[in-house]
Amino acid sequence: MRSVILVQNRIMTSTTLIDYMTTLGQQARAASAQMAKSETAQKNRALLATAAAVLEMQESLLAANQADLDAGRAKGLSAALLDRLELTPARIAAMVVGLEQVAALPDPIGSISELDYRPSGIQIGKMRVPLGVIGIIYESRPNVTIEAASLCLKSGNAVILRGGSEAIRSNAALALCIQQGLRASGLPETAVQVVATTDRAAVHQLITMPEYVDVIVPRGGKGLIARVSADARVPVIKHLDGNCHVYIDVNADPEKAVRIAINAKTRRYGVCNALETLLLEATQANALLPELKRQFDAKGVELRGCEQTQAIIDCSAATQEDWATEYLAPILAIKVVANLDQAIDHINMYGSHHTDSIVTENYSSGRRFLREVDSASVMINASTAFADGFEYGLGAEIGISTDKIHARGPVGLVGLTSQKYIVLGDGQIRES
Amino acid sequence: MRSVILVQNRIMTSTTLIDYMTTLGQQARAASAQMAKSETAQKNRALLATAAAVLEMQESLLAANQADLDAGRAKGLSAALLDRLELTPARIAAMVVGLEQVAALPDPIGSISELDYRPSGIQIGKMRVPLGVIGIIYESRPNVTIEAASLCLKSGNAVILRGGSEAIRSNAALALCIQQGLRASGLPETAVQVVATTDRAAVHQLITMPEYVDVIVPRGGKGLIARVSADARVPVIKHLDGNCHVYIDVNADPEKAVRIAINAKTRRYGVCNALETLLLEATQANALLPELKRQFDAKGVELRGCEQTQAIIDCSAATQEDWATEYLAPILAIKVVANLDQAIDHINMYGSHHTDSIVTENYSSGRRFLREVDSASVMINASTAFADGFEYGLGAEIGISTDKIHARGPVGLVGLTSQKYIVLGDGQIRES
Structure with a gap:
């Protein structure tokens, strides 16, 4: 599995790209079943082990980030973009705090509500469940890799992350930390995968695989979000402008x-x-x-x-x-x-x-x-x-939705979940 | 407005069709703002006035339906399809009961929940709101026209209904009853519109106008739902198979x-x-x-x-x-x-x-x-x-969703709504 994850930036033919993205999708789908039944303590252990790995690998994270910064400067990225791209010890420390905060949040999964009796004698309620596989498409800030992965992990989902091409080395290094955290807690490493090619066609593949991806969350400028929304064959939780x-x-x-x-x-x-x-x-x-x-x-x-x-x-x-x-x-x-x-x-x-x-x-x-x-x-x-997930008490947010379907406003852990009906009976059958 | 609604089955050029569907969309969007703020009693009056109109116009409903049945027989529709298409006094009576039942359901709109204080002193809650404009695409049974319209109306949405071509006369006659009900209660007639052309391109237009339509609910066979899902540029609440x-x-x-x-x-x-x-x-x-x-x-x-x-x-x-x-x-x-x-x-x-x-x-x-x-x-x-909306206590259902996004399982009134955040303050500002 890890060899697939580390293809990193290789030139691929379009067939290879489709195979590669399909593999990521299949691995994510398989991992999502494990994630859905994982226990709260196990998910929290993975988050804290990731925090430890981030600290432990700080030097290699900074080195990978330096390589991204050098390449960005050579490409003539603006000072503002370079600033967004940069990892510093302070920003790494903030990631660690973020991971600890998500570990401390209550686990929404499995929570049962409204378990009421019906005239037929059956009892009906709703159980909160993960969405399955989430695709996140984002731009230059590498800390989104940790933020988004931690929220998806805590909410019992598998995630495929596609960051900006200018941050690909930083993101790959962060993915290693997360995978170390997952391994340490006995969760599948493929629950969090970073797309390791800068080929733009990978985004198109990611947003057109409804069999492997349940929802897409684009995070970035209006242009990115409009493009993703226009082409997606998968539901999109989108945040357009804030006027x-x-x-x-x-x-x-x-x-x-x-x-x-x-x-x-x-x-x-x-x-x-x-x-x-x-x-x-x-x-x-x-x-x-x-x-x-x-x-x-x-x-x-x-x-x-x-x-x-x-x-x-x-x-x-x-x-x-x-x-x-x-x-x-x-x-x-x-x-x-x-x-x-x-x-x-x-x-x-x-x-x-x-x-x-x-x-x-x-x-x-x-x-x-x-x-x-x-x-x-x-x-x-x-x-x-x-108007912000922290101020609203969500603990953290993956974005702010300006859609009405599924999630509206700041989207926290609950926005990354669904509910299924559960029915408890004593042998009831339906007569008419 | 009514002249647009009664174009019925005219051959249109593609420009005319786009104009026609755009007009329906614009009218629905405008009506949805009125519907969102309409009061519960007003919506219930519209439902009961529709029931009265259905009874009053029973003869013309049966005549329109007879014309559909004759055309269906001439086209060689199967006995099963003709049975689904047929309106009888008993089926019309069932529609009336259905309308009365939806009028008797609690109104989900405006309901406020979880209104809790935050450390900043602001109080945050959620208010239930309509989705906006709903597009329903369905096959031969004309009673879906009344069922779907009543649920959309009660949940404060505007709706554009596109029924099967074999039921177009029956559906147009039923739409007149609903519009009479809306008029009688002071609600906009354009809150419920039936697409009055059998041109298949109308479906394509309906599912690719995100500026006018917020969600599509296809009701029918797997083929219909798969086609709609593949082409839609609007979120789809879909029900595929039940294995x-x-x-x-x-x-x-x-x-x-x-x-x-x-x-x-x-x-x-x-x-x-x-x-x-x-x-x-x-x-x-x-x-x-x-x-x-x-x-x-x-x-x-x-x-x-x-x-x-x-x-x-x-x-x-x-x-x-x-x-x-x-x-x-x-x-x-x-x-x-x-x-x-x-x-x-x-x-x-x-x-x-x-x-x-x-x-x-x-x-x-x-x-x-x-x-x-x-x-x-x-x-x-x-x-x-x-597994059914009535048995689950939803009162009625617009369908059963096998999606995880937005609504899962039987979809009743609440599935046709969203929630917005409401914030009550006393002049609070955010310091950091």
């Missing part, structure tokens, strides 16, 4: 409104839960925009406003395109609306159904916003920055 | 074992939860096969056994292919196995992950079977015939 809104209602508490708007926009600019368009009811716009501008100016945030906004504060004009844009940058679109209806309509039309918040003290406005805004997370009087 | 097993364990109660095996196979032959392969531990095979054969013979069930089975009772030989076959007929495959492990391996290898039952009085065998058999329904000491 998030804060709406300051006529009945908002002004102090909360300013605090939340500033935090949602400026806590971090490059994250999917950052505020991108601020909506204000007209009287609130008059009252709050000058103070908001002062604070945004101090943080260097460029403001782009509708006509009514421009009548109150000095800023550039927002176009139709701004309403639909996820800036991921210190730029904020601002629109004045007449009332809650207009705010909800704007969010449902231009938003990306990710995370939207209303600031209000009005009971009915809050209740309507929760019900009518069609987003994965809807909030009252809270910063959109809270 | 169900009963395993009689060494510790089975013999009386329960015989009763369950006979019921699971002979209650009805053509249903997906019918028993197809009976597995027996060797000592049980010796003890029970003669009595089982006597009862199956009396019911006219053909038995196909493994070599060990043939050494005990007189029957034809089962081939490898029999283990993988869903007969949907009075034929039963029988295999003798050495122990529980062999039974589980056989089921996971040859089964279709639908419904499988163990007969045993042994605690540990039952517990292992529940955990290790990878099927949508796993049972102890109960007939596989119970």
Whole structure:
């Protein structure tokens, strides 16, 4: 098995590639049956043994990463990409902490709920089970290898990881640590496999093998996710853009409104839960925009406003395109609306159904916003920055889903599981 | 709007077809926003008004159906298909009862659960919401039009229905009843639309419009479902075959074992939860096969056994292919196995992950079977015939899913919904 895993970057013919991916798929499918019935303690031992292996092999991890960095520099990767690619002792220590945290999470598998009697005398409930085999497609950060593998392992799934070509040596070295952890705990090494070729056709194979792969989780830019979604023959848990809104209602508490708007926009600019368009009811716009501008100016945030906004504060004009844009940058679109209806309509039309918040003290406005805004997370009087698996108490997240099917919002261990029905009887048969 | 709905069977150019399907999609998407916020009482009024309309229009329904039957006979449809196609006063009365039952079910939409505080002070919960727009593709039975529409309506979704071409007049007449019900309760008529062309390309359009359709539910034969799954660009809740097993364990109660095996196979032959392969531990095979054969013979069930089975009772030989076959007929495959492990391996290898039952009085065998058999329904000491939305207490079902993503097993109202996160705060911002 290990020889297959270490093919690494060899040039393959397309037949060889299909054979190779099929082998990975078959091995993953076989391993998933073992994983599904593995005990909690065994999975935790594998996670902690992986943590130990990561520490023990730190030198070789750094060397493999250095080779990736050298190749990346030679290829002219940007400084930002090189930074994402780099492993440091601090980042390795963070991986170890992450593995320990996942080991400490409760095991969702096997949990039985709603075990109720029916008039026929049978008792029906649901048992939580793994999905089976998960394919993860991601870009340059090698720590995703450990994060994704640990969540799949804890949730009783087998996983096939396909990282970015620029991180292939780092990812292969990390895979060795995980396989050492699996071996040490008696779990199949093939439960976690890293695709060892940079050939792009491998991605196409991975997402078109429904017989071996149950779900694909792409992690990366919009381009990657759109490509995967368009071609996949396997269900995709996808996270597209986060065009998030804060709406300051006529009945908002002004102090909360300013605090939340500033935090949602400026806590971090490059994250999917950052505020991108601020909506204000007209009287609130008059009252709050000058103070908001002062604070945004101090943080260097460029403001782009509708006509009514421009009548109150000095800023550039927002176009139709701004309403639909996820800036991921210190730029904020601002629109004045007449009332809650207009705010909800704007969010449902231009938003990306990710995370939207209303600031209000009005009971009915809050209740309507929760019900009518069609987003994965809807909030009252809270910063959109809270939309995150850790903040939501999931312990860790594999991503944030903007889909409605299966999992919506931050996806933790439970999002990587399904439920089956269990029926307990005493010999009952169905008469009619 | 109604003129679009009544295009019915006109020959369209492909551009016209795309325009037509796009219009249906846009109308459904717009209606879904209204449906999502509609109140429970309003949805129930629409269901009851539809029931009234079905009764009131009974004559025209029967006339439309007669025209379909005449056309079907002229086309040479089989007697079985003509029977499925036929509406009778009794079948119309059953539709009315079905509508009343769905109106009486609890409304899942808006239900909030797990609303817990986090250390940050925010309170996080989940609210149940509709999926949006559902596409249903089905074959000849026109009562599916009412069943599927009522479940989608109650769960706050808009739906586009594409029935079999042989039922197009019946389905259009039923759609008029539903639209009358929607109109009477102030809901958008376009919440339920029937595709009014028999052009097969309409199906392709319906399953490749992710911008307008959130999920596809195909209901029909394996061929239909396989075709839809292969081409869809939209998630599919699918039900492939039901190759169900009963395993009689060494510790089975013999009386329960015989009763369950006979019921699971002979209650009805053509249903997906019918028993197809009976597995027996060797000592049980010796003890029970003669009595089982006597009862199956009396019911006219053909038995196909493994070599060990043939050494005990007189029957034809089962081939490898029999283990993988869903007969949907009075034929039963029988295999003798050495122990529980062999039974589980056989089921996971040859089964279709639908419904499988163990007969045993042994605690540990039952517990292992529940955990290790990878099927949508796993049972102890109960007939596989119970795998059904009504028996499970779902009230009604849109189908039985053999997928693991989103919904598994019988899919009722909840399977047509998703959950969004709701966050209640008091002005909290995220510091780090």
